[in-house]
Every structure is written in C-alpha cells, then in structure tokens.
Amino acid sequence: MNVGDIKMKNTLLGLVLLLCDTVLALNECGRCNCCINGTSRCEYNNNEDGVCLDGCIDGYYTYSCIHACSNNCVTCSGPSSCNTCKNGFYIGRNPENNQYAEDCSLSCPDNCISCTSYYNCSKCNDGYYNGRQYPSSDVVTYNCQHKCRDNCISCTSYDICTKCKTGFTGDLCDNCEVGKNGSVDCVNSCSVGCENKNCTYSGECPSCKEGFTGVKCDRCIDGKFGNLCDQNCPLTCLACYSMTNCSACIEKHWGNSCQQCPNNCFNCSSNSTCSSCDKGFHGQICNKQCNVNCLDGRCDQLSGNCNDGCVAGFYGNFCDMKCGNDCVNLTCNKVHGKCLQGCKTGYNAINSATGNEDTKGVIIGAAVSGCILLIIIVVLVAAVVLLARR
Known part of the structure; x- marks a missing residue:
C-alpha cells in the first residue's frame, strides 16, 4: 500500500468517525448543560470534571448528565437501564417470551396510556376503562379493553361517565344538555321560544315563552313577529312575517299587505276577484244585488239563483214569480x-x-161544457118520449 492509499484511508476513517460523533451528539448533552437547575448546580466533586449536584433532567444520565437514555426512557441509570418509561411503554417481562427488559422497549396493550405490565394498565385512553365490564359481570380485567358508553368521552366504569361528548350530560351521558336536543347526537339547539331552554330529544317544548306557539315553540302567535316574537303585526294582519309581509288577513282584506277588498266582498284574492260576497250580493266583484225575495237574502254568487229557496208567495230560480x-x-x-x-x-x-x-x-x-152536456141529455130524453108515443 503506497503513501497515497494510506492518506486516503485515514481521510475516510476520519470522516466516518466525525459522522458518528455528529449522529451521537444529536442525543447527547454538553457537560453540565442538562443538570437540574442548570450549570450553576454543577461542581467539581470526587475528582470528577463536573458533577450535577441535583441530578439530571429527564432523559439523561452520568455525573455530568452528558449521555441520553434510550428512546422510551424518561429516567435511567445507564444506556439500557431505565428507571421510568414514557407513556405506552413499561419495564418488565415480555408476554411472548417471558424475558425481562429494562430498556422500556415493551409496549403497553392497545387503549392503554401507561402500564406497569402488559396486563396491568394504570391509565386508559379516552373511551376505555378497567375493572368489571358490566356491574353484573364476573369478568375483571385491567388492560383497558372495556369500552365506555357511546356518548362517554371517558369513564371509570360502564355506569359512571366522567366526561361526556358535546351536548350530552348525566352519569350515563344519556341526556342532552339544557338547551340541546337530538335523538342521536344532541347537537341541535332548542328553539329560542322554549321556556327555560327546555326541550325533548325531538325538540318539543313542554311550555313556550310569551309570544311563541307550536310544539317546538318555533312560531309566533297570531299578531306577533320577529326573532323573539315581540313585535306587533299591522292591524289588518292576523299573522305576519314582517310589517310588509302578512301571511293571513282579517276579513275583507287580501294580499301580502292585507289591503281592503272591494265593497260587498266578504273574501277576495284581488281587487277584481271575490271568493264570497256579503249577504244580499253576487257577481265577480259582488256588485250585483240578489232578488229581495231570495230566502234569507242570499243567492248564488255567479248566477244570482236563489239556491236556498224563496220567501213565501214566490217561486222560480230568481224568486221573481208569484x-x-x-x-x-x-x-x-x-x-x-x-x-x-x-x-x-x-x-x-x-x-x-x-x-x-x-x-x-x-x-x-x-161551465160552458156543463151546459152543452145538459142540452144533449134533454134532447135525447125528448126523442125517446116521442118515439114511445108512436
């Protein structure tokens, strides 16, 4: 191996070591930086470079609190020796192989926030509980496998809910909160017209506030309008949505604004169409008088016929014949x-x-017919007498 190769090898080795140091440093802490109460509580002690007098913050160990615990540890005394675990992990035996683990690598069962073993949960997720599944049940478990009632967010037993879903209340979370209704989710609000905001699951109100009516107290009584049913309709309106929009009118008035019908109209749908007339009148706009001989003064609106009959002494469709x-x-x-x-x-x-x-x-x-008949009889008798004498 030549000198160039040796230099290259040393360079690569240095880069690897630097990378490893960088990775390890991500979880490590500077000397005394992770002491409880800070670096002011780090001193030389027992010939050590620095000792954290109050111990380490969670997640670190050694005298100077330099090294990080393993991933799932909260506190530890060594890299694989945890004292307490993060939620969801525990120190103990593995239920699959019965081996003991101190590094908080074992997971709690589903629905368990914290546990001391796989079969002993100390805190359950929302919606689950420990103990007897039902009050009458003989089955008792502590692995957070029992589910709370549907409307419970959290519970300590099947019959004791500690927190209800929005809109529900009661030990069993089976009642709607005051002012709420709904057969499934209690998310609907009772009508503003319900007395004391009290209504059933279906929204029906036992009693209404003043000015309101209907089984759900969601309508104004006749003559009132507005969100609080506290405003008066115009005088010609029986019921209205506003001062300019009537839904029902008093007699002899019509339209959204309840304007007056034509003269002699009892009910009308416009200024030119009457649906019924006052007594004694008929016609499309009730401008024709019934015959005075019509019984009770009434006649058919379209034809003028006296349909109810005539007063004594008269007959005919219009009661105009004696x-x-x-x-x-x-x-x-x-x-x-x-x-x-x-x-x-x-x-x-x-x-x-x-x-x-x-x-x-x-x-x-x-009379004439009688006289003629009498003359014929006399002539016949006389003829008979004459014939008899011969």
Whole structure:
C-alpha cells in the first residue's frame, strides 16, 4: 500500500468517525448543560470534571448528565437501564417470551396510556376503562379493553361517565344538555321560544315563552313577529312575517299587505276577484244585488239563483214569480209553482196550479161544457118520449 492509499484511508476513517460523533451528539448533552437547575448546580466533586449536584433532567444520565437514555426512557441509570418509561411503554417481562427488559422497549396493550405490565394498565385512553365490564359481570380485567358508553368521552366504569361528548350530560351521558336536543347526537339547539331552554330529544317544548306557539315553540302567535316574537303585526294582519309581509288577513282584506277588498266582498284574492260576497250580493266583484225575495237574502254568487229557496208567495230560480193567491200560506213549488200545502177552500188543484189570473178562464170553460152536456141529455130524453108515443 503506497503513501497515497494510506492518506486516503485515514481521510475516510476520519470522516466516518466525525459522522458518528455528529449522529451521537444529536442525543447527547454538553457537560453540565442538562443538570437540574442548570450549570450553576454543577461542581467539581470526587475528582470528577463536573458533577450535577441535583441530578439530571429527564432523559439523561452520568455525573455530568452528558449521555441520553434510550428512546422510551424518561429516567435511567445507564444506556439500557431505565428507571421510568414514557407513556405506552413499561419495564418488565415480555408476554411472548417471558424475558425481562429494562430498556422500556415493551409496549403497553392497545387503549392503554401507561402500564406497569402488559396486563396491568394504570391509565386508559379516552373511551376505555378497567375493572368489571358490566356491574353484573364476573369478568375483571385491567388492560383497558372495556369500552365506555357511546356518548362517554371517558369513564371509570360502564355506569359512571366522567366526561361526556358535546351536548350530552348525566352519569350515563344519556341526556342532552339544557338547551340541546337530538335523538342521536344532541347537537341541535332548542328553539329560542322554549321556556327555560327546555326541550325533548325531538325538540318539543313542554311550555313556550310569551309570544311563541307550536310544539317546538318555533312560531309566533297570531299578531306577533320577529326573532323573539315581540313585535306587533299591522292591524289588518292576523299573522305576519314582517310589517310588509302578512301571511293571513282579517276579513275583507287580501294580499301580502292585507289591503281592503272591494265593497260587498266578504273574501277576495284581488281587487277584481271575490271568493264570497256579503249577504244580499253576487257577481265577480259582488256588485250585483240578489232578488229581495231570495230566502234569507242570499243567492248564488255567479248566477244570482236563489239556491236556498224563496220567501213565501214566490217561486222560480230568481224568486221573481208569484205563487197563486189560492195556495194555502202562499207556499208553492220553487220550480213549477204548484201549491205545496194544498188549495184554499173553494179552489181545486187545477185552479191552484194555474195561478190567480188564469183560474177565471178555467171556471168559464167548465161551465160552458156543463151546459152543452145538459142540452144533449134533454134532447135525447125528448126523442125517446116521442118515439114511445108512436
């Protein structure tokens, strides 16, 4: 090997050593820099270059607190001799091979924050607990395998929750917090109208604040509006969303602003369309009068027909035709005028059916017919007598 090769070899060896020192130095601490209470508590002692009088901060050891403990150690007395471990690791026997390990290389079971052995957890992750799985269970374990109730964040047993999910409360975290509701997650807020912010899982309120109504107290009573249902609607509105937006109007008013209907309209949908008229009127805008002879003064809105009947003495669709004077109580059929309660004394159905003016002609016709019949009978009798004498 020539001189050049030797120099190259030495150079590479130096670089390797420097790299190793750099890597090791990442976890190492300067002399006395990792003393508890700082370098002021580092002194010469027992002929050592420097001794930390109060010991080392977590993670370091030796007199001068230079060297770092192994990865999972919190405190140690040597590179593989840990005194305490970080959460999730323990000093003890490996359950797989029963070998003892002091370097905190053994992991606690799942759901375990800290443990003293694989079968003995001292603290569980949120949502898990040690002890009996259920109050009536005979199974007792301490490896954080029992799961808390669904709405518990943390618990000490199945029946004692120490912290609930947002929106839930109670020892079992099975009730919604005051002001919250929801059949699954209690994330919905009770209506602002619920008295004392109290409502069921479904949002129903036992009682409402003043001005509110509905099973969930989420609507204003008639005549009120606003987020707090404390503002009055316009006088012509039965219910409204604002001062300019009515949802229901008082009688004879219509539209979002509840303006007045045309005269004689009882209900309307516009200034030109009435849905019902005041008594005694009909037509699209209720500007026509019903016949005064319509019973109770009412008639069909479109046709004007007296659908409920006529007052005594009149008949016809518009009650504009008189019943015969010979009808008892002046009552006759609304369609054809026949007497409904019979005829007055001295009149017959024929006379009654034709009315007051036509009965005279009928009586005269009947009399003439009777005279002719009598003359025929006399002539026949006389003829028979003459024939008998011969």
